[in-house]
Structures are given as structure tokens and as C-alpha cells.
Amino acid sequence: MATPLTADKLLKALRDEGLRVVEHRSWRTHNRNHKGAWGPVNGVMIHHTVSSGTRSSVELCYNGHSTLPGPLCHGVIVKDGSVHLVGNGRANHAGLGDDDVLRAVINESALPADNEANTDGNRHFYGFECVNLGDGKDPWPAAQLLAIEKAAAAVCRAHGWTQRSVIGHKEWQPGKIDPRGFTMDSMRARIAGRLGRRPDGPPPAGPKPPARYEPFPGAAFFATGRRSAVITAMGKRLVAEGCGRYQVGPGPEWTEADRTSYAAWQRKLGYSGGDADGIPGKASWEKLKVPNV
Numbered sequence: 001m002a003t004p005l006t007a008d009k010l011l012k013a014l015r016d017e018g019l020r021v022v023e024h025r026s027w028r029t030h031n032r033n034h035k036g037a038w039g040p041v042n043g044v045m046i047h048h049t050v051s052s053g054t055r056s057s058v059e060l061c062y063n064g065h066s067t068l069p070g071p072l073c074h075g076v077i078v079k080d081g082s083v084h085l086v087g088n089g090r091a092n093h094a095g096l097g098d099d100d101v102l103r104a105v106i107n108e109s110a111l112p113a114d115n116e117a118n119t120d121g122n123r124h125f126y127g128f129e130c131v132n133l134g135d136g137k138d139p140w141p142a143a144q145l146l147a148i149e150k151a152a153a154a155v156c157r158a159h160g161w162t163q164r165s166v167i168g169h170k171e172w173q174p175g176k177i178d179p180r181g182f183t184m185d186s187m188r189a190r191i192a193g194r195l196g197r198r199p200d201g202p203p204p205a206g207p208k209p210p211a212r213y214e215p216f217p218g219a220a221f222f223a224t225g226r227r228s229a230v231i232t233a234m235g236k237r238l239v240a241e242g243c244g245r246y247q248v249g250p251g252p253e254w255t256e257a258d259r260t261s262y263a264a265w266q267r268k269l270g271y272s273g274g275d276a277d278g279i280p281g282k283a284s285w286e287k288l289k290v291p292n293v
């Protein structure tokens with residue numbers, strides 16, 4: 001049982017753990033406290049957003065949508081490993097879950113199966129939404145996984161909890177599948193290791209400004225059928241570089257025209273043969289400078 005951290009204490013805990021933190025709009029006073037209780041807090045819940053793009057994902061988690069008002073979590077962990085704070089207080093992320101799971105989190109004992117939806121999770125859990133399409137294919141960059149480890153550890157350290165106070169949404173609410181792409185057991189092992197050491201301390205002086213460009217999402221991101229605002233933004237940049245090979249578009253779905261256009265960009269950079277196959281790589285992506293979406 002614990003009293004929720006104040007905004008200042010949450011921010012300090014995250015920074016002391018070595019995280020790059022961005023304070024988004026009025027996050028300090030943005031919450032759903034008028035709809036129900038916030039606290040006592042008992043744990044940390046990890047989610048994936050089912051979205052892509054830094055700016056649009058952070059805005060979505062701040063605002064929510066017509067059927068689910070924001071904030072949709074406390075912090076959004078984006079692909080480059082920075083944490084964007086969007087809420088302080090009760091947030092719409094956990095929904096109704098299993099009272100047996102809550103009891104296990106409180107006792108820091110083994111988790112039972114989540115087979116009931118009878119308990120208000122938004123009262124009891126901090127929530128971190130992690131930008132990922134949740135299709136089992138969208139990669140999880142190492143920087144993002146490290147940030148999840150650090151963010152969860154920061155909250156645990158501030159409350160004196162162990163890694164057993166950290167669960168995935170899928171371990172709380174029947175029918176949920178998030179987070180998908182790594183196991184919560186592996187993440188808890190990482191958090192346990194981190195909690196056994198001293199915190200990293202704040203990142204080096206002068207907070208790095210938020211990235212203006214989309215980080216490289218990994219080559220596996222560019223697969224047939226993928227839809228993402230990042231792909232539209234990439235296509236626009238390819239057109240601007242004189243590499244557009246589109247009959248229609250560019251649009252959000254990864255198509256052969258995107259591949260052909262990207263191959264033209266690779267050739268423009270001097271790549272040839274298999275290095276100009278139209279599948280983005282990190283070096284050519286960073287030179288393209290795709291703006292945040």
C-alpha cells in the first residue's frame with residue numbers, strides 16, 4: 001500500500017534512473033481523478049500502444065479518443081528510449097482486472113492466471129504505454145526495452161517494491177495481449193538486476209531536445225501489409241528528394257512503390273546491388289530525416 005508519487009517525485013525518480021524524460025503539455029494536472037480514486041498504488045503496468053510514430057502516439061495517449069478519454073497512461077516509452085509524461089493521477093489504461101492478481105502484486109508473490117474482470121486497475125497501477133504495433137513483428141529496439149526496464153525500476157525503487165510489482169496488461173485483464181514481443185518474465189528479471197544496483201543517475205548535462213526525426217524502426221518494420229503514418233512521412237521525404245516512384249500516394253501502407261522509391265534514395269546515396277534493395281537500413285534512414293509524426 002502506498003501513496004502515489006507527486007509529479008516532482010515521479011519525474012525525479014525517472015531521471016535519476018538515467019532516463020531522458022519529456023514533459024508533455026499539462027501532464028502534471030492531467031488525470032481522471034474526477035471519475036474515481038487514484039491510490040493506494042500497488043504496481044506498474046506495461047502496455048503496447050498499437051500505434052506508430054512518436055508525436056502522434058504521445059498525443060493519442062494524452063488525449064485518448066471518443067470512447068476512452070485520456071490520459072491513457074502516465075508515461076509513453078517511445079522507440080528511441082525517451083519517456084514522455086502525459087498524465088499524473090488516475091489514467092485510463094488498466095481497465096477491470098483480476099482481484100487475485102492484485103493480491104499477488106501486493107504480496108509480491110507468484111501471479112495467478114487472470115480469469116476475472118472484477119477490480120478497478122486504474123486506481124492501483126502506474127501505466128507505461130510503449131510505442132509498438134503489437135503485431136508480433138514490429139521490432140522492439142534495445143533502447144526502448146532498456147527504457148522500459150529503467151522506468152519500471154524507477155517507480156519500484158521510489159516505493160520500495162521489487163520486480164514482482166511489475167506486470168503486463170495481459171497478466172491483469174482477460175483477453176488482453178499486451179505487451180507482445182518480449183516476455184514479462186524476461187523484463188522482470190532485467191528489473192530485478194537493475195534494482196540490485198545503484199541508479200545510473202540523471203543523463204549527462206543539458207537535456208537533449210526531443211528528437212525531431214523518426215528513429216529507425218528496424219528493417220523488419222518494412223513488411224508487406226504494414227500500415228503506419230511513419231511510412232507516409234517517409235514517402236513524402238522520398239518525393240522531396242526526387243526519389244518518388246509513386247503512381248498514387250505516398251500513403252501509409254508499405255507497397256512496392258515505396259520499395260522502388262527507397263531503392264532510388266539508396267542509389268542516390270551511392271549504394272548499389274543488394275545495398276540498394278529498397279529496404280531501409282539505419283544509415284540511409286537517418287540521412288533521409290523523416291520528421292516525427
Ligand SMILES: [Zn+2]
Nearest residue numbers: 047048169178
Ligand atoms: Zn494495454
